[in-house]
Amino acid sequence: MLDPYFHEPLWLQTRTRHGRLWAYNPEHLDLLRQYVQATLREHDPWHEPWRKMGLFGRLPAWIKQANNRDAVLRGLDRMRASLAA
Template identity: 65%
Template sequence: MPLVFRFGTGPITDPYFNVPLWLQTETRHGLLWAYNLEHLTLIGQYVQAPLRERPPPSEAGCTMSFIARLPAWIKRAKNRTEVLRAVDRMRTSLVS
């Protein structure tokens, strides 16, 4: 299933089932969402990393990972604290 980052208003929906995703939270920069806990963990690890290295291109020719498709506001170091707080909020919503 392709990861599609949409901009605009309204809740983000699953492209296959067309139902709203549970893991969504609003920040002052935009809407942060994830498909599942694994996706949320990968976003958190990327944002938290002090050195963000790109993986080598695969043999299949795919050179763009879902990390490369993240909105710029998520990748900016100045927004790191706010994005990590949003990731933690979504993670705790799974527990409760």
């Protein structure tokens, strides 16, 4: 995966059997972990199309699916471990 601005490979990336996970920095990694770990993701009672353009609205469907949660969390853990190495 390349950074869209600098066109350089991202350091924080790993493959899962479902696809490639990547993050820009440790804060992005933490945000993804919080989202994936959540067992209940509540939505606003009204539908606002602009909300689809946020960070989580743009995530691939396989990351959002509960049955892939363990695989995604393992991938995020691998990326976190690479920071400490």
